[in-house]
Amino acid sequence: MPNIAVWAIFLLPFLSFLIIGLILRPFFNNRPMLSAYTTIIAIAGSLILSIWALIAVNGAENHVLTDVSYQWLSIGDLVINIGITMDSLAAIMVVTVSTISLLVQIYSIGYMKGDGGFARYFAFMSLFTGSMLGLVMANNLLFLFLFWEGVGLCSYLLIGFWFHKPSAARAAMKAFLVTRIGDFGFLVAVIFLYVKTGTFDIGELHELALAGVLGGTTLTLAAIGIFSGAVGKSGQFPLHTWLPDAMEGPTPVSALIHAATMVTAGVYLIARMFPMIASSETAITVVAIIGGFTAIFAASMGLVATDIKRVLAFSTISQLGYMMLGMGAVGMGYASGAIDEHHAMALGVAVAIFHLFTHAFFKALLFLGSGSVSHATGTFDMRKMGGLRKIQPWTYATFLIGSLSLAGIWPLAGFWSKEGILHEANAYAPVLFWLAMITVFMTAFYMFRAVFLTFHGEYRGGEEGSHGHGLHESPKIIIIPLVILAVFAVIAGWLPVGDFLGADVHFSFFGALTSWLAWVSLIFGFAGILLAYAIYGRKLLSAESIGKSLGPIYTLLIRKYFIDELYERIFLMRFLVDGVFVVLGWIDAHIVDGAVNGVAMVTMTGGKVMRRLETGQLQVYGLAIFVGILAIVAFLFMFN
């Protein structure tokens, strides 16, 4: 596969962005569909090239097709390269990203129809897809960081896409600020690593770390810095608060960016840096603990959320926690010496990326399904839904497949990838394993709570929903992507992703049912489904009475453990506003204001005075030349 084709994978969507931004939007604004077609053609091109790359990587030596760097800038000793790598990890990622992106774009044609910002939407989506593809292909940290900020920027722009809605604008700002905290740590770590090792190249960093040259506190600090970037991007505790609010953006955006791709960039980053991070026992343990804790923590909040997209958002956070846990567990195994280096490096990446891969499909499916539901009902509030099974049979069927897959029911995709993580967790981090098991139960419960509330029972929405023309199934352009994703949500787990990533995973369709672990997790899953059925399907138990009897816990969950309040009230109000702001206010009033005003005034006055020297008089100018010469001479003879 020629090099240029590999570059084209991420450059094509950028090209589409430029075409829309520079040509279509200014000149053909009355033909918005052109933007959509441009985006879709570009991403379809990326998808074809990605598949080509995947096949080529499979045939390449060591599963590395290309790893090239070009000098971008060299100033003195500082040499900055840009370069891409196409190995098995990148290949899996580009295929996942471009597949989901393509389906989401097709879906968006239907979903965004008639929106005033149609062309702008597709321009941002192109930019996002290009940045995301670039992110997974970058072979050095600085280049990666560039795309990392690029996807962050797109996320910000797309969450606030309906910027006239105050909640959307606020959510966008929150996402921007919260992720910035993590990114700051990431950037500091990148610079710190450069100062210590003199390189941004990921491959070289891994060699240094595995050889032990890079080690000790330096390595731990750098690894934790990088992980903090991943925590922000992937919505891990304690920086998870932005992700549920990000659901203010258009639903296809939530599906693509806040479920399938951008939020998984954190997981991808840890996977890409796995050899380095796993070399620090402290850092990898932190990854495992944060991941395991986030998994159960977010799932518990998902139990009570009433907005279907927020349920899915909590679920996303929780599943991302799973992926972190998977890598953390393997890393802990490696640190304790239970797995040898060669095996561990492949296995850690494989378990996490396999789950990332399957999760991308079923979670995108669920989000797009929720969008389809909202397309009919005009709301995301599950309390105003119900009974949609008969009206939206296609949406219902695909949503159900997605839920079963997410709940980890054999033989759907989610089962296989979740098994991989649970297996490693059981082996190397038993405490976290049981947390994960409880999470399995919770996941099944909240997903089927959503299914029963949305699709079963009676419609509770009244007449105001449904765009005023009755409830209806969504148009084909929306249903087709759902069906395709549903197919993937079933079969994605059967694909040999783990083997491709270099770990020996023995896939056996029925053999999986012979292990006790599979049965335990299936029992937990079914238990969750049954409980949801009992409460919300059959109404054997009243949700209200349970809520009342568990009063404080319920409140705790519905208020998201008061973390938003903690951040906003305690940090922002008490600490920042009352504390820092008072100090800042004082400084501002007495020093900064004075200084800024003073400086501004002096500068402006200076400007005004200097200006007066430009009298327009020729001879004054001549005099200035003469005086200037005298001044220089005087200056020189004074100092010599």
Place this chain on the structure above:
Amino acid sequence: MDLYLLSPEISLLATALAVILLDLFVKEKWILGWVSVTGVIVSAIFALSLWGRVETSFGGALAVDQFSIFFSLLFLGIAALILISSTEYSRKFAAFRAEYYALVLLATTGMMLLASTRELISIFVALELTGISLYVLAGFLKDAKSSEAGLKYLLLGAVASAVLLYGMALVYGLTGTTYLDEIAAAISSQGILGSPALLMGIVLLVAGFGFKIAAVPFQMWVPDVYEGAPTPVTAYLSVASKAAGFAVILRIFYEALGPASLDWGMIFAVLAAITMTIGNIVALTQKNIKRMLAYSSIAQAGYIMIGLAAFTAEASSAIMFFLACYALTNLGAFIAIIAISNKINSDEIADYSGMVRRAPLFALALALCLISLTGIPPTAGFMAKIYIFSAGVNADLLWLVIIAVINSVISAYYYLRVVRVMFLGEPLSEERVHASSGLRIALAITCLGVLLLGIYPWILMKYSEIAAITFLP
């Protein structure tokens, strides 16, 4: 004597004469503009064919090396863009189009010679060839403002020339030669390094060339001339004339006065600090966009002078890179202004209000160029500043770089104010602003260049590095 070494200049000169002659016979005057552009391209091809050769001719007076070719190509590129963007503007002096094009070509010839001569007499003649052409161009509109600009420019330019010549006379008298390499040899061998007369000569040279690059306090002509001159000429003055000034300064000071570096390095450092500061703070108060850009160009000259003060190979490469980036950026800004001002008949910043709705592409392009002038990534201006600042830091001029960074922050205020007016202000009328395809092409080239150099600066930096190395003694 190899005349081929002079082929770029000769072909350009021939084109200038051909344009004037053609004017007598051709009815379709628009052809003249494209004949000139073709001449520039031919000259550029000759120049490119000389890349890689390091030779001297005319008894050592003419040097063809990567340094001179780099600058020649820079001047030719600027000239081509100016010619393309003048096609519509030149209707204002329709009867004298041929002379206009010819003068632009002659000025370019002078600048190219300026970058490639190594002998004081030739430098002086090249300087005057450039200067006289530009004096006429500045007064080309023949209205009150333009004539005033031309006359002011001429009289002050002549004074500066006299000062420069006096400096040259002193250097010549002390060393007995007008060849730069022999001057350098004489300075180090005859022990006149510390002599006050040499110092005086250097000061006069600094003043004379300082006029060309618009360093404070020799910059007073700049705002008036920029405001009064026809806008394409202003654009030409602000980039090409300045670049030529830096080229000849690099040549003379690095090649001839290298041994006396201590003294003039300090002069340039102090002048740089004063120049950028004054340029920026006066720009803050301007309401006319051409005048604002005039002060901004003074400030930019201040940044470039950091490289002169640093006096290293890296700094010389940084100057060349900066000049190329600055040329693209400033030309882009001026071309956008030509397009907009031509239609709204005003250079007042207030009249640009809401321009994004009347001329979205021009407003965006102007905004991009202003962002680049401020030095915000991902634009050429950012890379240029990074490069020259790091050269300054490496040459132990941290204090100067700090002043420059503070100045950059100040400059953001007036550059971005224009952007704000264009994007957030209410349009004064609903009438759309259109412009000729020539302007659009020129603008597209500059904007793409600004972005390209901002994203992938190495494409040019490697050449500026080579050019700086071949020329350093």
Place this chain on the structure above:
Amino acid sequence: MAVGLEHFLVLSAVLFAIGLYGVLAKRNAVVILMSIEIMLTAVNIAMVAFSRYGQFITGQVFVIFIMVVAAAEVAVGLALIIAIYRSKKTVDSEKFDLMKW
């Protein structure tokens, strides 16, 4: 007393100063132009003196070039003065202040 290099240089410096004074003090644009010519003449004297006393001929060549270029400059200068006279009806340099600040 023999006339040496110094005398010529002093003469040149004095002439340069006179020219500079004319440029800075005279109002009439034509007179300013003439003063610039005096400054250039001062340079010429210095050049020739250096050339004569240092036994290197280039100085005299330089002078020829300076005279030629100065003539061209004056021609352009007078043309510009005529142009400005047509629109302003004056050649008083103090009145040339259409653009300032």
